[in-house]
C-alpha cells in the first residue's frame with residue numbers, strides 16, 4: 238500500500254459568479270487505497286468538487302490536499318500524482334486508441350518505449366486491444382469511457398478521479414469497469430474518488446459513500462452503515478386496477494411513512510417491519526383493493542437520500558426541484 242496518498246478536504250467551497258455556491262463547505266477524508274463514492278443528483282456539486290481536487294478550478298474558500306500536496310499551492314505535484322477521467326471527456330474522433338495513449342504518455346514525459354509498453358498493457362486491460370488501431374470516432378460510448386480510464390492510468394497515478402465513469406453504459410460494460418476499478422484499488426493500492434448518480438454503483442463499489450446535495454454532504458459512511466441507519470423495510474404495491482392507486486396509497490399510509498415507489502403504485506416504510514406484511518394484506522383485502530404486485534424492499538441508499546433530502550435519487554422519480 239502506498240502511504241500518505243489519500244485525499245483530505247476541509248471546508249472546501251466554490252462560488253460561481255452570480256452567487257451560486259456549487260460546493261458549500263465540504264469535508265472529506267479518503268484513505269490511501271480506498272474507493273470513495275461521491276453520490277448525488279444532477280447539479281449537486283460533484284464535478285465542481287472533482288475539478289477543484291484535480292487543480293482545474295481554484296477553490297473560493299477552504300483547502301484540499303491530494304496525495305499529500307495542496308491543490309492551491311502545489312498544483313504541479315498534485316497533477317503528477319493523479320489520474321483523472323472527467324465528465325467532459327476530451328477524446329479526438331480522428332485519432333486511434335493507440336495514438337491517444339501515445340500522446341498522453343508523451344504529455345507525462347514517458348519515453349517512447351515505455352509509452353508503447355504501458356499503452357499496450359492498459360488497452361489490453363480495459364478490453365480495447367482489438368479496437369486500438371481504429372479511430373475513436375467509431376467507438377461506442379462504453380469503449381470511449383474505457384479509453385478514458387486507460388488514459389488516466391498511463392503514468393501509474395496513486396490517486397484516480399473518475400467523474401461519472403459509467404453514465405450511459407450498458408450493464409455489461411458497467412460491471413467490467415467496476416471490476417477494473419476494484420482491481421486498481423485492491424491490487425495496486427490506488428486511491429479512487431468516483432462520482433456517480435447511480436445508487437447501485439456506490440453500493441457495490443465504494444468502501445465509503447458521501448452523499449452530496451446542493452453543495453453539502455448530507456450523509457457519509459459505509460454503504461451498509463448508511464442503510465442500517467434507516468433501518469426500516471418498505472413495502473411497495475401495484476394495484477391490479479390503476480384507478481385504485483389513491484385508495485391503495487391511503488390504506489398503506491396507516492402502516493407508516495410513505496416511501497418512494499413506481500408511479501403506478503404506492504409504497505410505505507413499515508413502522509413495525511416485515512412482520513406487518515400479513516396485516517397489510519388483510520387491510521387491502523378487506524377494502525377490496527386487488528394488487529398485481531407486492532414487494533418488500535430492504536433499506537437502500539435511496540432511502541438514505543430520501544431521508545436526508547426529502548427527495549428520491551432514483552431516476553425518473555418526479556420532478557427535480559431547482
Ligand SMILES: Nc1ncnc2c1ncn2[C@@H]1O[C@H](COP(=O)(O)OP(=O)(O)OP(=O)(O)O)[C@@H](O)[C@H]1O
Nearest residue numbers: 253254257259277278279280281282283284285286
Ligand atoms: N462554470 C460554472 N459557472 C456557473 N455555475 C456553474 C458552473 N459549473 C457548475 N455550475 C453550477 O454549479 C452547480 C453544481 O454543478 P456540478 O457540475 O458540480 O454538478 P454535478 O453534481 O456534477 O451534476 P451532474 O450529475 O449533472 O454532472 C450547478 O448548479 C451548476 O449549474
Ligand SMILES: [Mg+2]
Nearest residue numbers: 283284285324
Ligand atoms: Mg457532474
